[in-house]
Amino acid sequence: MSSTAAPPPSANASPAPGRSLSAWWQATPLTVVFALFFLIPLALILMVSFWDFNEYELLPGFTFKNYISVFDGCSNMADMCTTLRTYLSTFKFCLLVWLITLVIGFAVSYFLAFHVRSSGVQTLLFVLCTIPFWTSNVIRMISWVPLLGRNGLVNQTLMEMHLVDAPVEWLLFSDFSVTLAFVHLYTMFMIVPIFNSMMRIDRSLLEAANDSGASGWQTLWNVIVPLSRTGIIIGSIFVITIVMGDFVTIGVMGGQQIASIGKIIQVQTSYLQFPLAAANAVILLAIVLMIIYGLTRLVDIRKEL
Amino acid sequence: MSLREKRAASFWPLALVFSLFVLFMYGPMLVIFILSFQGPEGGLTFPVRGLSLHWFYKLAEGLGVVDIGAALRRSLGLGLAVMACTVVLSVLAGLAFRKKLKGGNALFFIVVASLIMPSIIVSLGIGLEFRLLDTGIKAALGAFGMDSALEGFGTSLGLFTSALGAHLTWTLPFGLLIMFAVFNRFSPSYEEAARDLGATPWQGFRHVVLPLIAPSVVGIGMFGFTLSWDEIARTSQAIGDVNTLPLELQGLTSTVTTPSIYALGTVTTIVSFVVMGLTLALVWLLGRGRKGRASA
Numbered sequence: 001m002s003s004t005a006a007p008p009p010s011a012n013a014s015p016a017p018g019r020s021l022s023a024w025w026q027a028t029p030l031t032v033v034f035a036l037f038f039l040i041p042l043a044l045i046l047m048v049s050f051w052d053f054n055e056y057e058l059l060p061g062f063t064f065k066n067y068i069s070v071f072d073g074c075s076n077m078a079d080m081c082t083t084l085r086t087y088l089s090t091f092k093f094c095l096l097v098w099l100i101t102l103v104i105g106f107a108v109s110y111f112l113a114f115h116v117r118s119s120g121v122q123t124l125l126f127v128l129c130t131i132p133f134w135t136s137n138v139i140r141m142i143s144w145v146p147l148l149g150r151n152g153l154v155n156q157t158l159m160e161m162h163l164v165d166a167p168v169e170w171l172l173f174s175d176f177s178v179t180l181a182f183v184h185l186y187t188m189f190m191i192v193p194i195f196n197s198m199m200r201i202d203r204s205l206l207e208a209a210n211d212s213g214a215s216g217w218q219t220l221w222n223v224i225v226p227l228s229r230t231g232i233i234i235g236s237i238f239v240i241t242i243v244m245g246d247f248v249t250i251g252v253m254g255g256q257q258i259a260s261i262g263k264i265i266q267v268q269t270s271y272l273q274f275p276l277a278a279a280n281a282v283i284l285l286a287i288v289l290m291i292i293y294g295l296t297r298l299v300d301i302r303k304e305l
Numbered sequence: 306m307s308l309r310e311k312r313a314a315s316f317w318p319l320a321l322v323f324s325l326f327v328l329f330m331y332g333p334m335l336v337i338f339i340l341s342f343q344g345p346e347g348g349l350t351f352p353v354r355g356l357s358l359h360w361f362y363k364l365a366e367g368l369g370v371v372d373i374g375a376a377l378r379r380s381l382g383l384g385l386a387v388m389a390c391t392v393v394l395s396v397l398a399g400l401a402f403r404k405k406l407k408g409g410n411a412l413f414f415i416v417v418a419s420l421i422m423p424s425i426i427v428s429l430g431i432g433l434e435f436r437l438l439d440t441g442i443k444a445a446l447g448a449f450g451m452d453s454a455l456e457g458f459g460t461s462l463g464l465f466t467s468a469l470g471a472h473l474t475w476t477l478p479f480g481l482l483i484m485f486a487v488f489n490r491f492s493p494s495y496e497e498a499a500r501d502l503g504a505t506p507w508q509g510f511r512h513v514v515l516p517l518i519a520p521s522v523v524g525i526g527m528f529g530f531t532l533s534w535d536e537i538a539r540t541s542q543a544i545g546d547v548n549t550l551p552l553e554l555q556g557l558t559s560t561v562t563t564p565s566i567y568a569l570g571t572v573t574t575i576v577s578f579v580v581m582g583l584t585l586a587l588v589w590l591l592g593r594g595r596k597g598r599a600s601a
Contacts (some may be wrong), residue, residue, distance in 0.1 A: 027401035030394045030477060031412060037470035039418045041430025048433055057440075108326050111319040125323070132330045136535040136578050138554045139570035143333035146340055153336075184329065216315065237421055245423020248537050252558050262425040262538075269542050274433055281426045288423060 042285075049278035058274055066279035073170075086259045087287075093260070094243045097182040101239050102232065104183070105190025109231075110224070113198035114206075126195065133188045140273075141181050141252045148172040148180075173255030181253040186242055191237035197231030198224070233295050240295075244288050334574070343569035354430045360568040361448035368561055371553050373569065383464055383472065384533040390469070391476045391529030392397040392522055398477075399484025400510075413481075420478035424538030431471050435462045462545030471543040472533045479532065480525045520588040527584035531577050 049066055052059040074081040078090075092137040108129065116122045132140065147153045148171040170176055201224065225232075246291040249264030260286045268277035322394045344355020367373055401408055419427070439460050446455040461467070493519065499509040515522075544552070550573060557566055 023401040023404040023406045025401075026397040026411060027406060027409070029397040030401075030416075030481070033390075033394065033470065033473050033477060034412075034415050034419060037431055037474050038415065038422075038427065041427065041434045044433045044437065045426065045430045048437075058437075104326060105320075107319060107322050111323045115313070115316050115319055128327060128329065132334065132534075134531050134581060135334065135574045136538065136551055136554065136570070136577070138551060138558065139337070139574060140334060142566065143572065144556055146336050147333055175414050184333070187326075216313070239424055241421045245425045245538070247425055248541075248555060252555065256559065262423065265425050265429060266541065269429060269432065273599040274429075274436070277429055278433065284423060285426055292421065 020113055045278045045281050045285075048275050049282045051275045051278075053275045055272075066275045067283075070279050070283065082259075086261055086264060089258070090244060090260050093179060093182065094240055096179050097186070097243050098236060098239050100179070100183050101187045101190045102236065104187050105194050105235060106188075106228075106232070108191050109195040109198055109228075112195055113201075114224075125262055129191055131187055137248065138252065141249060144177060144181060144184070144253070145172065146217060148177055173253070173257065175254075178250055178253045178258060181249050182243060182246075185249065186239050189238040189242070190232075193234040193238075194228055194231035197228040201227045228275060237292055237295055240291055241288055244291075245284065248269065309444070337567040337570050340564050341571040343564050360564040361572070363563065364566045364568045364572070368557055368565055368569070371557065373550075373553070376548060376550045376553045379547060380534060381462055382470060383549060384530045386465060386469055387472045387476055387533035388526045388529040390473055391480045392526045394477060395471075395480030395484050395525050396518075396522060398481055399488055400514075402481075402485065416478045416481055421473045424475070425542070427474055428471060428539045428542040431467050431539075432462070435467045435543070435545075457503050460545050462543070464544065464547060464549075468540055468544040468549070472536055472541040475536060475539050476529045476532045479528045483521055483525050483528070487518050491517070511587075516591075519591045523584055523587050523591065527580060530580055534573070534577060534580070 048058065050062050050064070052061050052063050052065060070083050072081060072083075074084055112122055112125055112129075116125060147150070149155070150167045150169070150172070152171070154171060155164075158164045158168065205223055205227075206219060209223050214222070245262045247260060247266045250258050250260045250263055251266075261280060265277045265280050265284070268274075270282065341360055342356055342358070343360065346354045347358045364373060398412075402413075406412070414508045439458075439462070442458060442461065444454060446452075446458060491514075495513050496509050499513045504512070534552055536549075537555055540549055541551060548556070554569060554573070556567070557569070
């Protein structure tokens with residue numbers, strides 16, 4: 001067209017002048033909330049992690065004491081320090097829970113997306129999966145007690161069937177119960193994004209694969225998995241970040257006996273050792289960010305929304 | 306026709322996996338609902354002994370030192386405040402993102418970062434922020450010689466300050482993502498028509514956009530309330546002296562050894578489901594009203 005002097009690139013989208021300004025008025029309340037309750041707190045954590053403290057108060061200053069104390073004894077290769085052991089235990093839960101929720105989440109989403117043919121039934125079954133998400137996590141955790149406890153249903157059954165002579169002790173307040181509770185609580189975070197991705201897959205691609213003679217497994221691996229990648233990665237980010245920072249589930253289901261990074265931070269704050277807790281939080285944050293960075297290299301989340 | 310095709314070989318195994326998954330999701334919860342209606346001799350495990358509302362009465366009397374009623378009221382109040390803020394801020398921000406928003410990408414990134422940030426970190430940060438604020442306020446009061454105010458001052462940590470903010474960092478990302486999903490499918494031609502007919506921007510929003518997005522807005526309100534109602538991790542370090550119901554419940558898991566705790570679980574779950582039911586009813590009514598107007 002003609003060469004106009006004023007070249008607003010947004011001319012086609014917003015003809016009215018000053019709209020960007022009014023847009024910012026609308027976005028301001030949200031921005032203020034995240035500045036006050038997210039950005040400033042994060043900055044304060046970083047700042048306080050370099051402060052000193054005594055029993056009564058925080059002492060502004062600059063010291064690496066807190067970080068040194070986090071890694072106290074970690075140079076000793078023969079015997080692992082508490083921090084490394086805790087991180088290893090947290091990673092172990094992360095990996096286990098991630099694998100299990102991924103397999104279950106993928107299978108359930110696949111069933112809903114490709115095997116249920118009526119869209120009404122599909123919606124109904126999907127909603128059925130999401131309902132438990134709306135109940136308190138603690139309720140869902142303690143609901144395992146009557147099943148897994150020393151005199152719980154599982155042990156009663158095993159005893160009656162004479163499979164064991166004495167109650168199995170590792171069912172509750174153990175690594176097993178923690179992992180089980182995580183899977184119970186957070187598989188939904190895998191199902192929703194994976195199902196969402198699968199529903200966007202063009203069904204004619206599957207027919208094309210079928211017509212080209214691909215077996216079921218070949219279609220699954222070469223068509224469906226790559227096209228569900230976004231959902232898989234979003235779900236993985238959710239599950240991994242939740243498990244990395246968790247202290248409630250590990251506390252309740254581990255009988256307050258199992259360590260995790262989140263638990264360490266929580267205990268330190270209850271003793272008012274804020275600088276130590278802050279140093280731990282900074283390290284946790286760095287590790288979580290590295291994991292997320294690695295995962296997001298594989299997909300552009302904004303583009304997929 | 307593909308509809309008449311034979312079921313794929315993987316159908317039945319996957320259907321079995323799905324059924325087991327649903328059983329796994331609901332089974333344990335049903336167990337505690339059943340156990341909460343036991344008679345006075347009931348225990349924490351099977352078999353069920355009797356049938357009564359005994360443990361609900363016990364719950365109403367209070368569990369140990371915990372005032373359940375007060376915690377319930379606090380959680381309800383906070384949940385309603387979070388709901389209102391989430392709805393208003395999400396809708397405003399959703400509208401903002403429809404236009405050219407300079408720095409919108411950065412804001413979006415921050416919101417998503419908040420969603421996937423481990424909650425203990427957010428909670429610790431907000432707790433720190435308000436403690437430092439307390440120190441500052443006390444120093445200021447002392448400096449100005451306002452000793453009586455200084456003595457009366459406890460902490461700025463509280464239900465409608467730090468805890469409200471902590472909850473919003475968790476509910477607003479959900480609200481904003483829902484608004485994105487809504488406006489992605491929203492045709493601007495309705496508004497253009499309204500503008501051509503001489504509607505002011507406010508009239509256009511009030512009479513055209515709002516009725517169209519109303520069901521989703523109600524959904525955002527439900528998200529806001531229920532997410533706040535069950536929230537623990539972000540509240541834990543950011544609430545100060547009082548506790549919300551989920552926090553009390555978490556504390557009770559290690560001390561209470563009667564089915565009262567299951568009764569509490571049943572009660573909070575019922576509240577969640579009542580809120581969901583009311584929301585769905587409202588969404589349905591709004592949808593029906595719209596259809597009615599369209600056909601009239």
